[in-house]
Amino acid sequence: MTSPLPHQPLLKTPLSGTAATVRVPGTSANLGPGFDSLGLAVSLYDTLTITTLAGPELEFELSGEGVAELPRDASHLVVKTLDIAWARLGYSRVGVRVTANNVLPHGRGLGSSASAIVAAIMAANALVAPEDQQDKAWVLQLASELEGHPDNVAPAIFGAVAVSWQEGAEFASAKLTPSNVVVPVVAIPDVELKTERARGMLPATVPHADAAANSGRAALLMHALTNDPSLLLAGTRDYLHQDYRAEAMPASAALVELLRGDGHAAFISGAGPTVMVLANGGAEAEIIVGRITNLRNDNENSASNGVSWRVFRLEVDLEGAKVEMHP
Template sequence: METTLTIPAESAAGAPAIPAGQLVTVRVPATSANLGPGYDSLGLALSLHDTLTVETLASGELEFELSGEGAQTLPRDASHLVVKAITEALHRLGFRHEGLRITADNVNPHGRGLGSSASAVVAAVTAANALVPEASRRDKDWILQLTSEMEGHPDNVAPAIFGGLALSWQDSDRYSSTRAAVAGSVIPVVAVPDFELSTAAARALLPASVGHHAAAMNSGRAALLIHALTQKPEFLLPGTRDYLHQSYRAQAMRPSADLIAALRREGHAAVVSGAGPTVLVLANGAVQARTVVDFIGSFTAGNTPEVGWHVMTLAVDGEGAKVEVHRR
């Protein structure tokens, strides 16, 4: 979810400018949120990375080179989410920029439920934090607070920042997250369809409340899922059973819902990735991962021939956002 970021002109004008020639490159993973029952609280970092390079200019201009996903549709001006997030982050840190040269290489598909907007704001805020003088830089918790505020919730930004399995929660306007290591045998497989679904549209399908029984059942499965992901992958199938959101969203992504149902009938831990429509399968070992890939290919060919699917066998990213280049 994209938040409109507005910077008071007088505050920005009075702040010191970052000197020209500062350069930073940030590599940030795609993420899958919810993971079935962990609605708005669980997220997993995936080995699918966007790269953002930001260099400060003295010209007062904005140069934007964009390649990969979104290259044909996204703006290359100050309205781009990355530009707004960098500008806002610098403002919060007490600085401004005279101009920017931005190079974005996007691999993460947009509008598919793999946290593309979260990856963008995490990359942008991480870059801004690295551009300011060392004494003014903040820690990853500060990045979590700002990016969660921008996104509206921490479930995607937390794994993008910290890597691994992120368990996140909110108290009033304070966001928190802790990282858990995922069992080595867990292999994420994603099936990305060639149609998009906005997070806002997916959320609009959810009821205002659910019954006590459904909530209790869901909390038990979420607890089991954490145990399955970290220690006992043999429980991934029952641990990914959801009672809160997937059934309500199925109508907006019928091909994805049908594929998930078929995979689960075969004993595979399939869920909607984020708000969808990507399908995520948490396989237990390489043999099951290959079986999943083969099943997806045969099922979609016979049942959803009108939809193009991009199937990828990934890994869990254990690092999160990483500053790769920093010239001062």
């Protein structure tokens, strides 16, 4: 006679017929010298609504950036993340409707994958019983595990400037509020660059002098962001990653060089190819917008030849991801 199988606890299921809407800001990682540790939340927002269904259906209502290329099955990043988050909470997915409006362009260095991951985790967390819900530190831990690093997910969750780090398997982040005169301007090219390719161009080691110089600039950037924005140009100087990746995004590298030559704090946003500039006040922001806009009429310039730029003057998002429940 065989022994009975040990009792397996049944997983709970989210209550059907409820919905959670999550609005997540776009993010810029690194900010020049803060490789894999610094991030900034900006006023471009993806919106995700997860509605639980009574049956096993998986439905999609997708709009905005990149939707033609996105899967509409369980391989969608949002659905995969929901499944992982619910499993961590002791739940299993039944049917869901995924309604998403994507504003963040994919493969441009503005945190589109981090936004999807954070939105799905926060929706999953909001749709379980109150006694099973977790805090934002739990969201940060899981999102960082899935994204591989916290530099985008932390500002997406908490807003403002996030300084993030890892101790063993644990991720943590501290929130800094920048000076209210800091104005982010982004130039988004019409070309895409996969993060995996950009990371593959980085060397395994860098000279000690470069590491030391980069450490000093990252520290200076924290002071420039919060106390003295006149130092943003010096504070955003990078020694670790941008030069190594320039070959993969020549127009972006040329635009950074042009803007920095004009005295503006330009850098590659995340893995690129978007260029971000941190302006010291609205007047400088308008000058930067005009400078990039004028490149469209200058086909001889290496920052414009063959590339079209969308330019946005943004604000720093200070609150991070927000959840709204719909009964």
